[in-house]
Amino acid sequence: MSYPGWQEFLGSYWIDGRRFPQIGPETPTFMGCPHATRAEDLAGADVVIIGSPYVTSWTDEWAGVPKSEWTAAPQRVRQQSVRYPSAYIQDFDIDVAEHLRIVDFGDAEIPPEVSSSQTVDMIRRAQAAVEDKVNKALDAGALPIVIGQNSPCASYAIAHCVNDHSDGPIGVVSLDTHWDVELIDRITMDPSIAGPACWLRHTLDLDRVAARNVVEIGPRGMLEDKDGIRELLARGVNFHSAWSVRRRGIEAICADLAAAYDGTSRVYAHFDMDVIGGAGPAPGDILGELAEPIGLTDYEVIRIAHEIGLRGVDGFSFICIPPGSAVQYRVVVYVILYLLAGVVMARQSAGTQGGEDERPAARPHLMTRETNGASGEGADTTVPDAATTTTRSV
Numbered sequence: 426m427s428y429p430g431w432q433e434f435l436g437s438y439w440i441d442g443r444r445f446p447q448i449g450p451e452t453p454t455f456m457g458c459p460h461a462t463r464a465e466d467l468a469g470a471d472v473v474i475i476g477s478p479y480v481t482s483w484t485d486e487w488a489g490v491p492k493s494e495w496t497a498a499p500q501r502v503r504q505q506s507v508r509y510p511s512a513y514i515q516d517f518d519i520d521v522a523e524h525l526r527i528v529d530f531g532d533a534e535i536p537p538e539v540s541s542s543q544t545v546d547m548i549r550r551a552q553a554a555v556e557d558k559v560n561k562a563l564d565a566g567a568l569p570i571v572i573g574q575n576s577p578c579a580s581y582a583i584a585h586c587v588n589d590h591s592d593g594p595i596g597v598v599s600l601d602t603h604w605d606v607e608l609i610d611r612i613t614m615d616p617s618i619a620g621p622a623c624w625l626r627h628t629l630d631l632d633r634v635a636a637r638n639v640v641e642i643g644p645r646g647m648l649e650d651k652d653g654i655r656e657l658l659a660r661g662v663n664f665h666s667a668w669s670v671r672r673r674g675i676e677a678i679c680a681d682l683a684a685a686y687d688g689t690s691r692v693y694a695h696f697d698m699d700v701i702g703g704a705g706p707a708p709g710d711i712l713g714e715l716a717e718p719i720g721l722t723d724y725e726v727i728r729i730a731h732e733i734g735l736r737g738v739d740g741f742s743f744i745c746i747p748p749g750s751a752v753q754y755r756v757v758v759y760v761i762l763y764l765l766a767g768v769v770m771a772r773q774s775a776g777t778q779g780g781e782d783e784r785p786a787a788r789p790h791l792m793t794r795e796t797n798g799a800s801g802e803g804a805d806t807t808v809p810d811a812a813t814t815t816t817r818s819v
Contacts, residue, residue: 428501428749439508446529452500453507454529455761461528464561471525472765473562476500476532477555477573477582477742481612481621483543489713492540494748495574498757499532502572502746505754517766524769528567533558535578545615552577552619559586559740568768570761571742576605579744580695581619581627587693587740588631596638596685598733599625600726601697602667602717604644606653629660636660640685642678642729643667643700645719667700667719675725679732691739694730696760698753699745701726707750715745723756730760734767 431451434440445457454460455474461467476499480492512522521527533554539547555571555578562569563586573579587595603622606629610620619627625641628634636657645667658664663684670678685692702720703709709716733741741764747753 448531456506458527461530467565470528470567472527473567474529475558475571477579479578481575498746499572501754502757506758521765552582555582563590576621576624577619579742581624583740583742584628588633591691593690596689596692598640598694600700602699636662693740697745706752730764731767734764
């Protein structure tokens with residue numbers, strides 16, 4: 426699959442003749458929003474977009490796909506975002522940009538040497554670069570959304586920051602094909618590194634994360650170690666396999682997100698987009714070794730994002746965005762905009778929309794939970810009661 430070049434993109438039907446801010450060559454800001462270059466530029470922002478062009482591998486490939494295709498994701502998601510002339514979503518009759526101030530904070534300053542050197546020190550430096558921007562967004566009272574490709578930089582790094590900014594328990598919603606709960610990082614064999622196959626286990630070890638508030642959606646099939654999965658279920662992690670999503674339906678799964686909000690003060694959501702597998706709008710094979718059958722559909726992923734927005738979220742991230750497909754990058758744009766539409770709808774329901782002096786609270790989900798507002802599209806508007814027992818759907 427060949428992704429279009431920049432000049433071809435500029436001459437396309439939806440782009441031709443339009444202009445937008447850029448953060449670098451061939452890189453527009455997300456949705457043409459303002460470009461923030463300093464922490465001071467984040468003042469008053471509700472949402473901060475951050476790129477994390479990081480891939481973990483000692484070779485020129487990762488999961489059988491060239492590294493350059495993976496690291497291009499933050500740029501290409503931004504490119505695809507500007508094909509939309511505004512943030513108006515006709516499904517909800519809402520222009521997200523009229524209610525939320527979105528800024529693009531550019532990419533984290535990940536050391537270029539990390540592309541060829543996956544030492545413990547280099548990985549820590551890359552993670553610290555992402556955490557620096559995420560912490561500045563959280564300090565400004567905004568929602569950081571990190572567009573990345575690998576752990577720890579676009580997963581554990583965000584969970585770690587949300588954990589450190591919380592004064593109470595935090596919930597976690599994770600979409601993935603794989604659990605990522607191995608006992609040690611495969612690349613470095615260092616127990617301190619929250620790498621691609623173990624970042625969620627490290628997140629479960631954070632002091633404000635309890636297993637009962639972790640919701641894992643999408644793993645399926647025969648890749649996982651049975652003892653490791655049974656251990657997590659015994660600890661109380663809420664598990665909804667992709668098989669369960671199909672059998673029970675997406676609305677039932679959305680209702681079960683309540684476990685992440687039961688008694689928590691903040692929530693972190695993480696979408697590993699290999700969860701789509703072969704079910705998305707492009708062939709699953711573009712994911713290389715990450716593709717598995719029974720993937721979630723693009724609608725199911727976007728619907729879950731919208732529900733998270735309705736319930737509230739304090740940190741959000743992407744990894745493993747299927748490389749090379751323009752439409753898959755558009756799915757990420759949809760996930761972000763439908764998530765934010767949910768935030769807007771919840772705030773409107775809470776009656777917090779008003780003059781400039783009524784800017785919503787810095788922790789969106791604390792405010793939205795007070796509304797007991799849930800799903801759009803004519804669904805019941807009451808958030809289901811928080812789960813009191815561990816959920817496992819199979």
